Amino acid sequence: xxxxxxxxxxxxxxxxxxxxxxxxxxxxxxxxxxxxxxxxxxxxxxxxxxxxxxxxxxxxxxxxxxxxxxxxxxxxxxxxxxxxxxxxxxxxxxxxxxxxxxxxxxxxxxxxxxxxxxxxxxxxxxxxxxxxxxxxxxxxxxxxxxxxxxxxxxxxxxxxxxxxxxxxxxxxxxxxxxxxxxxxxxxxxxxxxxxxxxxxxxxxxxxxxxxxxxxxxxxxxx
Numbered sequence: 376x377x378x379x380x381x382x383x384x385x386x387x388x389x390x391x392x393x394x395x396x397x398x399x400x401x402x403x404x405x406x407x408x409x410x411x412x413x414x415x416x417x418x419x420x421x422x423x424x425x426x427x428x429x430x431x432x433x434x435x436x437x438x439x440x441x442x443x444x445x446x447x448x449x450x451x452x453x454x455x456x457x458x459x460x461x462x463x464x465x466x467x468x469x470x471x472x473x474x475x476x477x478x479x480x481x482x483x484x485x486x487x488x489x490x491x492x493x494x495x496x497x498x499x500x501x502x503x504x505x506x507x508x509x510x511x512x513x514x515x516x517x518x519x520x521x522x523x524x525x526x527x528x529x530x531x532x533x534x535x536x537x538x539x540x541x542x543x544x545x546x547x548x549x550x551x552x553x554x555x556x557x558x559x560x561x562x563x564x565x566x567x568x569x570x571x572x573x574x575x576x577x578x579x580x581x582x583x584x585x586x587x588x589x590x591x592x593x594x595x596x597x
Contacts (some may be wrong), residue, residue, distance in 0.1 A: 406456070413449075494544065504533065 377386035384393040401409070461470035468477040485493070508530045545560035556565040573581070 406460075490544075490548070501534075505530075508533070 377383050377388060377391075384396075386393070457472035458467075458470060458475065461467050461472060461475075468480075470477070481489075508526070511526065546555075546558060546563065549555050549558035549560060549563075556568075558565070
């Protein structure tokens with residue numbers, strides 16, 4: 376009768392349950408009700424009194440471990456719901472969910488703060504490596520002088536590689552700010568401003584080099 380008079384689904388029939396108005400989509404009231412039901416269900420579960428019945432520490436530890444696993448699964452589930460709620464209200468990626476990590480706002484591009492943080496990480500890593508290598512070198516010194524020299528050589532090679540890496544980053548930064556080729560990076564050599572053409576200062580320097588080379592050659596003894 377309710378359908379015939381066009382009042383469905385707003386029927387007043389006894390024990391009538393209206394169909395879901397948003398099938399496949401959980402509304403805010405439905406989500407809150409679901410979380411309340413989960414909370415009530417959790418409180419209604421029997422408490423962990425099984426330790427006295429299990430008569431053993433191993434069984435008790437197993438029960439505690441399983442309880443922690445279940446709580447972790449529930450926490451991760453609620454965290455995922457929190458992110459979905461954040462997206463639904465249009466606040467993503469500015470979410471306040473527990474342990475939420477916002478996605479990279481500039482994927483594939485390293486911003487200045489990210490670059491500076493990366494260089495700080497490299498510096499800390501380098502100091503840690505130098506300390507580790509220094510301790511390693513001290514231990515090796517007790518065994519053999521040759522081994523110590525080899526370790527120092529390896530340490531020097533690593534430090535040169537790290538210094539060259541940082542110098543390359545410095546040159547890239549110099550280019551990004553538009554200061555190239557007037558860079559102040561360590562051991563920076565500016566490119567030739569007149570490629571293929573020898574300027575007067577370059578010519579005079581070349582003649583001086585030729586003169587020094589000629590004086591250094593052995594005489595013919597005549």
